[in-house]
């Protein structure tokens with residue numbers, strides 16, 4: 001794949017933006033004064049990282065960011081919406097209840113977006129509805145960007161198998177740079193290292209994430 005200088009520069013800007021946004025978001029999460037401010041800060045960071053992740057993917061697919069802007073908004077909103085399961089699991093709209101759950105809520109299980117992706121692609125092929133396959137990637141990108149960022153603190157939760165150890169922060173950022181670099185071999189290598197590190201340390205009997 002040959003990319004123009006403008007596309008490569010744009011991708012670099014987006015990846016640096018993801019890194020800066022993640023670092024600022026995590027600082028806000030550590031130093032936030034109240035539970036409410038921390039939760040809002042964290043959720044906005046998820047939304048921005050989700051939207052930017054989709055923008056990187058569009059850039060790699062040589063799609064115009066302005067033309068596909070609605071899909072970036074969609075990924076932004078979905079990455080934020082995932083945290084609604086905290087309120088559902090708590091059966092309460094109080095942020096204090098939602099942030100003090102005993103278990104990780106169901107939309108934080110990484111098996112969910114993987115199964116959704118397979119189902120959506122299956123239906124897309126069976127019913128010849130290509131749009132569904134396109135949406136499946138938006139869903140996958142939103143969930144994975146959210147889960148991987150959460151995973152730097154709590155690991156990835158593959159229900160019903162168990163949870164992994166937290167993802168090292170540098171690996172999280174390197175993964176984005178590898179994807180943005182468009183270096184497929186580099187990306188696969190990183191993914192392989194990531195999977196090895198995580199699964200060797202898998203807590204098989206973990207009840208939650």
Ligand SMILES: [Zn+2]
Nearest residue numbers: 083108146150
């Ligand atoms: Zn979350």
